[in-house]
Amino acid sequence: MSIVARITDGLTSLVSRMGTDRDKAATTFYGAPMLSDDQIAFGYDGSWLPRKIVDIPAFDSVRAWRDWQAKPEQIEALEAEEKRLGLKAKVQEARRLARLWGGAAIMIGTGDLNPTLPLNMDRVSRGGVKYLTVLSCRFLAAGEIDRDPTSEWYGKPKYYTLANASGQQLTIHPSRLAIFLGAKQADPDLSTNARKGWGDSVLNSVITEIKNTDATAGNIASLVFEAKVDVIRIPGFMQGMMDPGYEARLLKRFTLANTAKGINGTIILDKEEEYETKAASFAGLPDVLDRFLQIVSGAADIPATRLLGQAPAGMNATGDSDLRNYYDRLSADQEIETTPALYRLDECLIRSALGSRPDEVHYRWSPLWQMSAKEKADVFKIKADAARAIAGSGGASPQLMPIEVLSDALVNAFIEDGSLPGLEAAIDEYGKLSEQEPDGDDETAALGAALTDPNARLAANDATPRTLYIRRDVKNAAEIIEHFKVQGVETTLAADDMHVTIAFSKTPIDWLKVGDDWGNVDGELTINAGGPRMMEQFGDATVMVFGAWNLSYRHERVKEAGASWDHQDYNPHITITYALPVGIDIANIEPWKGKIELGVEIFEEIKPNWHAEIAEV
Known part of the structure; x- marks a missing residue:
């Protein structure tokens, strides 16, 4: 005997979509937001938003890396050990997998035959860390949760199991793993995640916003193809469709009309027919899409300037505050989550690099926000x-x-x-x-x-004001000159005349108020290799401009003492030649990129005929 249930409904339910996957009432309830591995993989591989939400914080958290605080030779050994083991890249990969799948670990390989036993860090000698292996929670299963409140591992798995190539289960003690968790759970006991002992994928809580944004972008893209629709009203159209040959004649007739329209812009219609063009309006759609993207940005806790790579909106907006807040949060994550996760690994790393554990050796995370x-x-x-x-x-x-x-x-x-x-x-x-x-x-x-008082050792009383010219001679001018001569610059300033001007004040000032550049240990200064450098033409002079904040700082302090400067800006530069050969394009001259060694500051009065003393070799 079968029972047939008949349900009667009306158009109200149809219009409101009640009972469907687009039920308007569904947003008042929360369900388990768990994504399957297939959904996570397909979303990460096939959509740019999930990929960037997973990858960006993982990359940014290790981009600046960390600075070891130790003796120079110890720092060199520690950094060399990090490079040998590929630690930076492996921490980034572990954080990426943790955000994607809910957890990952770095296995500390010390060559022990029994990984089920706790790791004894004091037994690690120089070169004792053999390898570091990144393991995803998809392959590393968490064991029984430790419920002993006196245990170091309370609330965490007592062990982890890993299936090896032969299918056997390898048991690993948690002390041999640097554990990284994904999104935190409200209560692990209430979680529907099948992988107990791990976190959730960060995509779980943002997937709805991502789908809404993708759907909105897709609908706007579809609307582009419907931007212009021609509507033609034909008398007796439905009645004519009853004739089997009517459709063929109709298609032939409008093919001819469209051909004529395409050739000369004229459409031929019957007098009784009506022609109308409807164009879709895109006004406001960009704002709608931007708002959906902002929602995704907020859900992912990544500034839109970083997630979307777009310029900040609004007058005088720079996006600096958003990025600072974002970097501050990542810095807190480094201290609160990454540092404890790497504790045992770092202790082993120090012993493996130095052969012992000096108490004074430690590190600090480098600032993510870099000052200009x-x-x-x-x-x-x-x-x-x-x-x-x-x-x-x-x-x-x-x-x-x-x-x-x-x-x-x-x-x-x-x-x-x-x-x-x-x-x-x-x-x-x-x-x-x-x-x-x-x-x-x-x-x-x-x-x-x-x-x-930097002026105290010069004099206690004011000196007679006079014009001021401060320069630093270039000590390695010979190799710089050779660099430009190879490029076809026939004559240059002599090596003993090549210099960097710091001040050129035609206004007389008290030199003692300027003082000396007391920030340098021996009075000399070396500009490190690299950095911004370019060739410019200053009047008749061909110069190499370079960045050096300490020279700019010194220039500003001299101006504060009353010195004048005839130009709008100060750009540290070295004059190369006043006689650039005809036919050489300055844009094709490669600036010197090596270090620039500068001598002590030399104070002189401005010579009225200083141009006449210029000689090139």
Whole structure:
């Protein structure tokens, strides 16, 4: 006996789509947002949004990597060990797989025959880390969850199992793995994820927004093909369709009409027929699509400027605040999640690189947000001014701490932020102020006075104002000249005349107020190889312009002391020649890309006929 149930319904349910997958009431309920492995793989492989949502944070979190704090030779050994093991790339891959599938791990291979036992880090010797292997949670199964509240592994798997090539199960103790989890779960016990002990794919919570955006973009794309539709009203059309030959005659008739329209723009119709063209409006559609993309950006917690690669919208908008917040979050993730995950791996890495575990060795994550050259110069000035204020100048400005203490603190600050390249090596060679011999009281007092007031060791009274020309001679001018001569520059300035101008003040000023460039250890300066360099024409002079924030900073300080400058901007440059051969295009001249070694600052008055002394060789 069968029972037949008859359901009666009306057009109301049809129009509202109740009971279908587009039920309007469905948005008031939450279901298990679990994606199958196939859906995750197809979405990642076939759509750009899921791929970028997974890949971008994984890449950005390791892009700047980290800075080891140790002796120079130890840092070299640690960085070489990281390169040998491919650690940076493997951390990125582990984070990518964790975000995609819900979890991943890096297996620390020390050559132990029994990976089921806990890893003894103290037994790792130099070269003891043999390999690092990235394992996805799709192949690395979590074992029983540890419920002992006194255990280090409480709430985590007691072990993991991995199927090897022969199909056997390899049991691995969690201490041998650097574990990375995907999206956190509200409660692992309530999760519908079949992979217990792992997180969820980050795509689970954003897939609806991604699908809505893809569907919106697809509908807009379809609308492009419907942008223009011709409508023709034919009297008796439906009645004519009852005639078997009517359709063929109709098609032949409008084929002829369209041919005529295509040739001369004229369409031929019967007097009783009506012709109308309907065009679709695209007004507002870009805004709708942008809003869907913004929703995806918010759901993925990635700024639109980074996710979409688009310029920020709005007047005076730079997108800097969004990127700063994003980088701040990644920096927090590095400290809160990545550092603990890598703890045992790093302890093994240090022993494998150095053969022991020095207590002072540690690392810091490099800043993801990089300051511009001007921002670095401003920070340097602020620190220098603060140091002068702390050091005091006597009288109403008492000294707040010993000069030696302040000097050591400044050295550490400048080494950590990279304000003075080469400072650490110079300190190793010459020592810190606090390390000077006791019989160097006079030198210490002089250095202390310089820190308090850079002009103190020059004179106590103002000097007679005079014009000022400050330059630094190029010490490696010979190899720079050879570089340009090979390219067809026949004559150049002589090697002993090649220089960088820092100030050229026709307005007389007190030189003592300018002081000297006290930030350099020995007075000389080396501009590292690389960086922005280009050839320019300054009047008759062919010059090589290069970036050097310390020269720009010094120039600005001289101007603050009252120096004039006849040009709108200051660009550090070296004049190569005043007689560029005819036929040589300056755009085809390759600038010198090696290091530039500069001598000490030379102060001179401006010579009225300085042009007449120019000679080329």
